[in-house]
Amino acid sequence: MKTYNIEVQKVKSQSFAHGLIKLHVDALIAPAVTPEDKAPTSALLFTEETARVLLSLLKTQLLELDGRKAKSRHGR
Numbered sequence: 001m002k003t004y005n006i007e008v009q010k011v012k013s014q015s016f017a018h019g020l021i022k023l024h025v026d027a028l029i030a031p032a033v034t035p036e037d038k039a040p041t042s043a044l045l046f047t048e049e050t051a052r053v054l055l056s057l058l059k060t061q062l063l064e065l066d067g068r069k070a071k072s073r074h075g076r
Contacts (some may be wrong), residue, residue, distance in 0.1 A: 001040045002031070003031070003032040003034055003040045003041055003042045004029050004030065004031060004032050004042045004043075005029070005030050005031075005032045005042070005043050005045060006027050006028070006029050006042065006043065006044050006045065007027060007028040007029075007045040007046065008025050008026075008027050008044065008045070008046040008050050008054075009025070009026040009027055009028065009050075010025065010026040010050070011023055011024075011025050011050060011053050011054060011057065012024040012025060012026060014057045014061060016061050016064070016065065021058065021061050023054070023057070
């Protein structure tokens with residue numbers, strides 16, 4: 001398994017389709033060096049500001065999704 005350190009620099013856009021939330025980001029990606037005594041894993045790194053942007057975007061997207069589901073339930 002290849003592992004990476006991914007540092008998100010900026011969130012550029014988001015979309016939702018077919019059950020997936022897609023984020024377009026500017027990021028720095030570098031191979032991760034994993035010590036032999038640890039399981040291989042990739043790390044996603046971002047600032048507090050970027051984390052807040054991601055959280056806000058995800059909340060907005062999930063609220064839109066919940067709104068669509070609620071409408072489809074009323075039609076039954």
